Amino acid sequence: MCPMTDDLTARLRVPAGPVDLTAIETDAAPGFDGKKADGKKALAAMGAELSDLQERLWAERTAGSERRVLLVLQGMDTSGKGGVLRHTIGLVDPQGVRITSFKAPTEEERAHDFLWRIEKGLPSAGYIGVFDRSHYEDVLIARVRGFADPAEIDRRYGAINDFEARLAAEGFSIIKCMLHISADEQKARLAERLDNPEKHWKYNPGDLDERALWPAYREAYEIALERTSTDVAPWHVIPSDKKWFRNLAVGHLLLQTLRGLDLRWPEADFDVEVERQRLAEEPPVQ
Amino acid sequence: MCPMTDDLTARLRVPAGPVDLTAIETDAAPGFDGKKADGKKALAAMGAELSDLQERLWAERTAGSERRVLLVLQGMDTSGKGGVLRHTIGLVDPQGVRITSFKAPTEEERAHDFLWRIEKGLPSAGYIGVFDRSHYEDVLIARVRGFADPAEIDRRYGAINDFEARLAAEGFSIIKCMLHISADEQKARLAERLDNPEKHWKYNPGDLDERALWPAYREAYEIALERTSTDVAPWHVIPSDKKWFRNLAVGHLLLQTLRGLDLRWPEADFDVEVERQRLAEEPPVQ
Secondary structure: OOOOOOOOOHHHHHOOOOOHHHHHOOOOOOOOOOHHHHHHHHHHHHHHHHHHHHHHHHHHOOOOOOOEEEEEEEOOOOOOOHHHHHHHHOOOOOOOOOOOEEOOOHHHOOOOOOHHHHHHOOOOOOOOEEEEOOOOHHHHHHHHHHOOOHHHHHHHHHHHHHHHHHHHHHEEEEEEEEEEHHHHHHHHHHHHHHHOHHHHHHHEEEEEHOOOHHHHHHHHHHHHHEEEEOOOOOEEEEEOOOOOHHHHHHHHHHHHHHHHHHOOOOOOOOOOOHHHHHHHHOOOOO | OOOOOOHHHHHHHOOOOOOOOHHHHOOOOOOOOOOOOHHHHHHHHHHHHHHHHHHHHHHHHOOOOOEEEEEEEEEOOOHHHHHHHHHHHHHHHHEEEEEEEEEOOOHHOOOOOHHHHHHHOOOOOEEEEEEEEHHHHHHHHHHHOOOOHHHHEEEEEEHHHHHHHHHHHEEEEEEEEEEEEHHHHHHHHHHHHHHHHHHHOOOOOOOHHOOOOOOHHHHHHHHHHHHHOOOOOOEEEEEOHHHHHHHHHHHHHHHHHHHHOOOOOOOOOOHHHHHHHHHHHHHOOO
């Protein structure tokens, strides 16, 4: 049910070494041979298998499994983190999903290490957890805006790798996606928010101040991608000017990850025949 | 887009006075003139409006609104709380939904008043919160199994009414649904879980012990429905032998509740023209 080429995961993955985001197209649809309507159909077609695999992951937890998925979504304003949540994660039973959105840290959060609030937002066993922004803000906006000194920022890349390696060892499958849009596409999306009164609430004058720092953010992303893309928690750059491709590509990564877990329905931990007998022989219940 | 008769909400609502659940059909489809396939189509057709209203509720919160929805789902094992979450709540953007499942209380939870853990599970402003089981367990299983003495159980009905009245005053719209199935339907669903190895994980031998107490649970429900159905937090009994009707009826109640809030897109709290100008005149961003 997945029309994407199997090597798409590899193509989206950030290769080792320095990262140059300007060399990665934002409006491409790699690995997919179709148009927007085909892409939307292909995403919808993933729904049944995603749901089935998610339920197996959930069922496993009742048999003591510690496995779970963590999808990290990062990207500039308007890059479509919300759209992925709505359209891709929306395909899955909401009972098995835990979404955590990270805003500017509170005073209490700032009084702790940057990973303190992240730990609290982690999904339990059996869940697909999604981070809408994440601990990466602490090496992105924190770097660009100078919220921490350079030595502390530098320390954080290693701390993140250690943290994610620990999660992987505990049973997390980690998928990290950077939703990659062009500055022109962001401009068009901000203009659309201003033009449509139903979208005014999504606009914040501060968005333009952040936008003015686009090159600094790009550099911060490039450094973060290079220093924190690891075997157990690789980064993927998702061309995101085409919303339908963005949603489809993240769906593909999620599906491939779940397939890779080889999820089985747990065996009964009771005697099925005995229970059938009990049910058959019970006194009348009214 | 809602083919249900407008008075369905009133028909499902528990009338004042003593409740006799044996007099309420479990396999009916009141207020809907159609078969299973029509019912499924009607539910899907609610999706767009539910999503739109949920986004408005969410947007309102950015303008300081305290409004939110709390949907309480109660019912015997297999009555379909999970099915409602998957099929009805699954229609809505998962970003705006907070599901809290209440299992047997932990030691820490038991050391507090029964409403302590409920408070912690309440949805923030802008959310549709769903309780999969709830504080009502503390007057249902607690009554049937004698987990608290009669005076304490008696105190709880009033405490619940006070609690829900406070929530309503704070901006909660409360919808309480008892998913009503027959004992025969439960037997068939338990048998199905035993017959299908993919459903063994959903079965627990303790389910039959609970089932043997069916009349005591019915009585506990009848008392709870009578004593806690209030104007600000009314109970609805949802005929649930037909899964499609159950999902549709809860969708209808949710839709009617959201419609009743008269949700408007928030006005911009900035000067739209100034922002348009800023965006148009910005220096090139690469």
